[in-house]
Amino acid sequence: xxxxxxxxxxxxxxEDFSEDVASKIIDNPQLLPEILDGIFLxxxxxxxxxxxxxxxxxxxxxxxxxxxxxxxxxxxxxxxxIIMWNTMDxxxxxxxxxxxxxxxxxxxxxxxxxxxxxxxxxxHVIDNSGKIAKAKPELQGRITAKLLRLEEIPxxxxxxxxHLGKAILAFDKYFDQSKNKDEIISFVKRNQxxxxxxxxxxxxxxxxxxxxx
Numbered sequence: 001x002x003x004x005x006x007x008x009x010x011x012x013x014x015e016d017f018s019e020d021v022a023s024k025i026i027d028n029p030q031l032l033p034e035i036l037d038g039i040f041l042x043x044x045x046x047x048x049x050x051x052x053x054x055x056x057x058x059x060x061x062x063x064x065x066x067x068x069x070x071x072x073x074x075x076x077x078x079x080x081x082i083i084m085w086n087t088m089d090x091x092x093x094x095x096x097x098x099x100x101x102x103x104x105x106x107x108x109x110x111x112x113x114x115x116x117x118x119x120x121x122x123x124h125v126i127d128n129s130g131k132i133a134k135a136k137p138e139l140q141g142r143i144t145a146k147l148l149r150l151e152e153i154p155x156x157x158x159x160x161x162x163h164l165g166k167a168i169l170a171f172d173k174y175f176d177q178s179k180n181k182d183e184i185i186s187f188v189k190r191n192q193x194x195x196x197x198x199x200x201x202x203x204x205x206x207x208x209x210x211x212x213x
Contacts, residue, residue, distance in 0.1 A: 007031055011038065013048045018049055021054035029064050036071065039083060051086035058093035069102045076110075085124050088113070092128035095135040103132070107139060111146045119159040126150070126166040128180055130173030137177060144180045147171065148187055157195070165199030168206050170212050175210060185210070 007024065010017050024033050038050030058065050065072070072094075076087040091110070095103050103110070114122050129147060133140045147167045150160070168191065171184045178184060191203040 007034055008038070010022050011046050011053070012043070016049070017040055018052045018056060021049075022053045022060065025053065025057055026061050026064060032064065032068075036068065039075065047080075051083050055086045055089050055093075058090040062090075062094045063097055065090065069094060069098070069100075073102065073106055081118060081121065086121065088124045089120075089128060092132050095132050098135070103136065104139065107142065111143075114146060114150065115153055119155065119163070122153075122155075122163060123166060126163055126170055129167075129170040133170070134177070139177055141173060141180060142170070144178060144184065148183060149186075151190075154175065158213040161194055161196035161199050164194060165196065165202045168199070168202045172206055172209070175206075 009023060010021055021035075025035060035050045035053055038046050039054075041047055041050075054065065062198075064076060072087050072090050076084060076091055078084045078087065088110070091103065098104075111125060115123050116122050119208075126147065129143050133143045150163050150167055153160070155163070168188055171178070171188070175181065175184060185207075188203050188206050191199055192207070194200045194203060
């Protein structure tokens with residue numbers, strides 16, 4: 001068994017052992033509190049590695065973290081962007097087991113970040129939207145409405161086009177389940193000639209895949 005001191009020492013190494021530590025926490029959940037506390041330590045390397053480790057755990061075995069959902073909800077508006085981005089991903093990963101519908105309660109707060117001044121923050125919301133929509137079918141209509149409004153959010157043109165491409169990928173993850181197919185198809189068609197080649201290609205691929213609609 002890995003002791004707490006050994007865990008912190010491993011986290012603080014120059015080489016990144018986050019994957020290894022995450023696996024050890026999954027095998028030994030009693031060590032989780034140390035990682036949660038590590039988010040607040042002064043040393044940046046430990047704080048950021050702890051945030052990364054929690055994200056990895058949420059991807060592999062989110063049920064270990066779900067009892068701490070309120071902790072992450074309080075943390076996701078952290079002033080530190082790296083902590084914030086990892087926490088946003090953790091919360092999204094837990095929507096698949098959110099039996100208490102805690103995400104539903106913070107839906108607006110989470111999706112208001114689409115207008116955040118940081119394009120990376122907004123990108124995390126968009127990137128997580130597909131998995132959230134699949135995990136929470138009751139929120140699909142609201143998620144679709146939020147993503148469709150990306151065209152209206154003031155932002156640098158290239159950043160906006162990146163976000164539009166990400167939205168197409170998000171829509172693709174739940175399009176077959178969606179009750180808003182017409183609106184989504186219209187959105188994608190508007191991006192067939194997007195100035196950003198990568199977004200244009202995403203639109204073409206989406207329309208080809210869903211050509212029978």
